Amino acid sequence: MTEVFIYDHVRTPRGRGKKDGSLHEVPSVRLAAKTLEAIRDRNGLDTSTVDDIIMGCVDPVMDAGAVIPKAAAFEAGYSFAAPGMQISRFCASGLDAVNFAAGKVAAGSDDIVIAGGVESMSRVGMGMSGGAWYMDPSVNFPAYFMPQGVSADLIATKYGFSRDDVDGYAVESQKRAANAWEKGYFKNSVIPVKDQNGLVILDRDEHMRPGTDMQSLASLNPSFQMPGEMGGFEAVGIQAHPEVEKINYVHHAGNSSGIVDGAAAVLIGSRAGGETLGVKPRARIRAFTNIGSDPALMLTGPVDVTEKLLKRSGMSLSDIDLFELNEAFAAVVLRYMQAFDISHDKMNVNGGAIAMGHPLGATGAMILGTVLDELERRDLNTALVTLCIGAGMGTATIIERV
DSSP states (O other): OOOOEEEEEEEOOOEESSTTSTTTTSOHHHHHHHHHHHHHHHHTOOGGGOOEEEEEOSSOOGGGOSOHHHHHHHHTTOOTTOOOEEEOBTBTHHHHHHHHHHHHHHTTSOSEEEEEEEEETTTSOTTTTOOHHHHOHHHHTTTTOOOHHHHHHHHHHHHTOOHHHHHHHHHHHHHHHHHHHHHTTTTTTBOOEEOTTSOEEEOSOOSOOTTOOHHHHHTSOOSSHHHHHTSSHHHHHHHHOTTOSSOOOOOOGGGBOOOEEEEEEEEEEOHHHHHHHTOOOOEEEEEEEEEEOOTTTOSOHHHHHHHHHHHHHTOOGGGOSEEEEOOSBHHHHHHHHHHHTOOGGGBSBTBOHHHHOOOTTTHHHHHHHHHHHHHHHHTOOEEEEEEEETTTEEEEEEEEEO
C-alpha cells in the first residue's frame, strides 16, 4: 500500500454557535472555502492536481447542503477539475474525512486529497437533517435512543464520576486552552475569517471562558435531568444497564462541549504527490479504523475503537506519546483515561471542546491538527486521535511524525 502523509492543516477560529456569534453571518460554504483558500495559498497548490475534496458535515441541509465541499471549491476559485463529496458519521465526520482520504491515497487511486469538515451550528441547528434514529420507533427502540447528555450521565454513574470530577476536568480544559492561546500554540494553524472588505471578523476561539472555576460551575443546574426523569430516558438507560439503579445527573453546559461554528482542512497525499507540490510531509497516517459500540452508553466508543486499532496496528498504549479525544462531555474523557490508565499529562494537553467548542463535522480534523502541532512543539513522535459518536460508534487514527 502507498504511504500516506499529512502535508499541512488549517482551521478557522470557533465562533459561538448563536445568532450573536461572530461567525453567524458567514455561511457554511464560506467557512469551508476559507480553509481551502488557505491550504492552496500556503502550499502553492495547483488545484487542478487535487484528486478529491472530502468534508464532514453532520447536518448537510440549507446552506450547508448540496455537496458543500464542491460548492466551497467553486467559491475558493479552485480548478473545475477538483471534485468534492461530503460525509457524515456524526461527531467523527471530520476525522473520517481524513481517513477516507488516506484510504484513497493508500489504494493508489489519488495522490492529493484535501480532507476536513465544516459546521455552522448557529445557522443550521443540530439535528436539522432529521433521521430515523431520532424519530422512528422501529429504530430508536432497539438502539436504546436517548439524548447524548443522558447517556453521558449514565456513563458517569456507571463508572463512578462525581459532579466534582466532571467539573474539575472542565476547569482544567479551560485553563489549558487559555494557556495554548496565550503561548501562541495555535498561531500557525488558525486562519482569521475576514469579510469581503478584508476586515477580520474573528481570529480567536470565542467560546472559551478562561475564568471558569469550581465555584462558578457549581452554580449550574444539571442540563439533562429533566429529559432523563420526565422524558423517560433514564428508564431506557436502566433497561439497558440494570446494574445502574438511578442516574446521577452531573453534566451541564459548563462541562459539555460548546455549540460553535467552524471549518478545517487537512492536506493529504502520497510521497509522489508531495514531491509534485514541492512540500515536505509533516506526519504519516499510520493506522485508522471504526467500530460500533454500546448504543445506550453511546459515548464509550473511543475505548472500544482504541483497543481495535492498537490490535490491528500491532501497537500498544506505550507507543503513543499524546492522546486527543474530543471532549463531547467530561465523563467521556474521564472514562477513557480510567479504562487505559492514561495520565492527564498525555491527554488533550491544550484543552478541548469543553473550552473551545465542537463544530460537529469539523472537530475531528481540528483535533488531528492540534495534536500534530503539539507533537512538533514537544519533539514527540506518535499520537492517537479519537472521538465518540452518536448511536454508539467510535473512530480513531494514529499519526506519526516523519
